[in-house]
Amino acid sequence: MCPWSLTSTWWFWALLSAVFAALTAIFAKVGVKEIDSDVATFVRTIVILVTLGLILLALGKFHSPGEVGGRTWLFLVLSGLATGASWICYFRALKVGDASLVAPVDKAERGAGRDLRRDPARRAALAAPVGRGRSGRRRGGAAGPERVSLSPRRG
Numbered sequence: 001m002c003p004w005s006l007t008s009t010w011w012f013w014a015l016l017s018a019v020f021a022a023l024t025a026i027f028a029k030v031g032v033k034e035i036d037s038d039v040a041t042f043v044r045t046i047v048i049l050v051t052l053g054l055i056l057l058a059l060g061k062f063h064s065p066g067e068v069g070g071r072t073w074l075f076l077v078l079s080g081l082a083t084g085a086s087w088i089c090y091f092r093a094l095k096v097g098d099a100s101l102v103a104p105v106d107k108a109e110r111g112a113g114r115d116l117r118r119d120p121a122r123r124a125a126l127a128a129p130v131g132r133g134r135s136g137r138r139r140g141g142a143a144g145p146e147r148v149s150l151s152p153r154r155g
Helices: 003-008 010-031 037-059 070-096 099-106 109-118 120-126
Strands: none
Touching: 003 010, 010 037, 010 070, 010 099, 037 070, 070 099
16 A cells, blocks of 8 residues: 555544644643633634645645535534634633543544434435525535535545
């Protein structure tokens, strides 16, 4: 197997995510010792924005998102709000608690994704096609209506 093919597998990225999540707990616990947890979250967010911006620039991906449907924007905004709330709560928990206790509880959310994937009604609602806008044009990009897949990708 060519080493570059690792980067196209879901488990490779999931494993890296777990490694970086563990580092996050360690670094964040030390980082919030002498600063307000909300200020720490703000600094972390700026670092993430700058880092991701540089990655997008380096890869030539920094451009307008193009035509994006309302449903896509809605779920991206909701995801952003949920992420922000999660980070604020996480940093506050680290401020007052032990990282070895906070991190496992924070990672318990992964079970919620599994439960959602197993619930046929919720899965059907999330997998519904994006559809058409008021103008009758497709909202979902050139490839057709988008669907949300909750099944793990094999690769």
